[in-house]
Amino acid sequence: MKQILILVGIGLSILSCSDTKNMPKVKSIPVEQLKNTHTNQEWFVPTKKAIEGLTVEQSNWKDSTENHSIGELVSHLIFWNEMNLKSFKGEEVSEFNGENKETFKKNNTVDWEIAKQRLDSIQIQWEILTEKATDEQITTWSMEILNMASHTAYHTGQIVYIRKRNGWWN
Numbered sequence: 001m002k003q004i005l006i007l008v009g010i011g012l013s014i015l016s017c018s019d020t021k022n023m024p025k026v027k028s029i030p031v032e033q034l035k036n037t038h039t040n041q042e043w044f045v046p047t048k049k050a051i052e053g054l055t056v057e058q059s060n061w062k063d064s065t066e067n068h069s070i071g072e073l074v075s076h077l078i079f080w081n082e083m084n085l086k087s088f089k090g091e092e093v094s095e096f097n098g099e100n101k102e103t104f105k106k107n108n109t110v111d112w113e114i115a116k117q118r119l120d121s122i123q124i125q126w127e128i129l130t131e132k133a134t135d136e137q138i139t140t141w142s143m144e145i146l147n148m149a150s151h152t153a154y155h156t157g158q159i160v161y162i163r164k165r166n167g168w169w170n
Helices: 002-017 028-038 047-051 056-060 070-088 109-132 135-165
Strands: none
Touching (some): 047 109, 056 109, 109 135
């Protein structure tokens, strides 16, 4: 009996020492990642800053390889982030039977301004909906959200590289 009481006492001591109050809630992780890829500059440049101040000419610039332009990268992010957003919201999403290369589109002046606003709007919606999501939604969607944030950060890095390469980064 004495040994059991000692073990219970040790167990309670260990539990009382653990700092669960400072552990982030699971929902806060995808929300933070979405904000980091959108507006918060933490470890890398967010999309809002990466495309800020670019002209349509700059957005459509391409080198002599098959690399994508900034505008094409933005249209690609819009396509996939919006597809996921519609699915997350429970809206009907048409099955995409095309090739990924079809998601990279060139912009004219009007399209470029709309594209910047649309990407911003999609990213804001993701942040708001993730903050309001149920535990069940977070459990179901957390990996997809985190993968989407990584995908966005990856292409944002390409955008920053293009800007630096061409002297468009301050």
